[in-house]
Amino acid sequence: MDNTVTALAGQIAQLDSVDLAQLERMRHEALTVQAPWKAEYGAYQSGGWWTTSLMNVSGDAADVTIGDCAAKPTELLAQMPATSALLDELGLNYMWVRLARLEANAFLWEHRDYDELDQVERHRLHIPLHTNTSAFLVTGGTKVHMSGGRIWRLTPTYAHGVCNLLGPDRIHLIADVYADDAYRRLARHPSLHPGTAEPLPSANHAVLAERLQAARNIAELGYTEAAERMLLRLFYTYALPEGAAYDLIAELHTSLGDMEAATRWTAAKRRLLVLTA
Structure with a gap:
């Protein structure tokens, strides 16, 4: 196995594929829906990172500060039938589901997540809907472009950051989920294909x-x-x-x-x- 892939075990992985026709419908929804995008977590970012909620504690799409809850659909998700159908099909125990948009020349600075939440097993899933090869995640001294067509798992308790150097906008569906049998079935064969991860050069x-x-x-x-x-x-x-x-x-x-x-x-x-x- 590629040494880079081995070193990233547990930090980031591909879980399952997404039907490409359904993914295209979801992409169209994300690009055209009238969403109340919010610039939250200002200390973490350069500007240009926006989120809007599809499932959360309040049902209000503009409520984007995540927390532990039994998530319920927002009014925005009701306008996105293909996205809603996929979330139903996965059958996961959702804590929070968001769309996240990262503009060109925008950065999420190095950070960790989840520390402020209850100490229970949870996982963060990414489904890239609209992306480009200059948009990538950095974790463990390695950059990873999360390509479309797959469900990705990120473990955000590891230090990580994200950038979109050139654009167009990078839009991901991000679902924070609690571990249960449905999640374990989805995650039973995690992988990271060789060539997906690129080690960054060391700086002396x-x-x-x-x-x-x-x-x-x-x-x-x-x-x-x-x-x-x-x-x-x-x-x-x-x-x-x-x-x-x-x-x-x-x-x-x-x-x-x-x-x-x-x-x-x-x-x-x-x-x-x-x-x-």
Whole structure:
């Protein structure tokens, strides 16, 4: 088995295929439905990441802050019969179901999920509806393009991030589900095809020092946010130690004498990666 695939075992996998005709109907629904897209979880993203709920606790599609619940359909799902039919066919115990749209040149920064939820077994499923090869997930120092036609399982308690470099918009159906017999049947043969995952190159000390100096040059011109984003984007270019991009930003602000900003980014690292120390 490919060493990269072995290293990602448990982090991301393909579970089952989706009928392509049904997938095309779902894609059409996602692209044409009048959805109340919301920009939630601002600390996690660059801007350009939008979600809307198909199943949740309230039945309101604009309610997108996920939590444990016995999910019920929203008014939006009632307008999406092909999507509703697939969710019914899977027969899973849904915690929350969303559409997630990531625009071109948009990023979800390195983070972990689920820490604030009850400690029960749950899983996150992705069904890509509209995507492109410049949209990919990074986890474990490896980038994975989640291609269409499959149900993917992501384990979001591992540090991960997502980007869409060039566009068009990447739209996924994301279902958080509780483990039960229906889920175990779906997940009985997880796989990750060789060639799906691409290891990112390592960044040595000299490369990181060069990038840090480039960021400092930009910050000294007054473009501090651009400098921070330059360093955050290294996560999608190199296989970095966990949280290294946040450490570099804190180091940047320390070198500029802004200890308040350095402390803020150190705290952001702890919060986004769920670190206790």
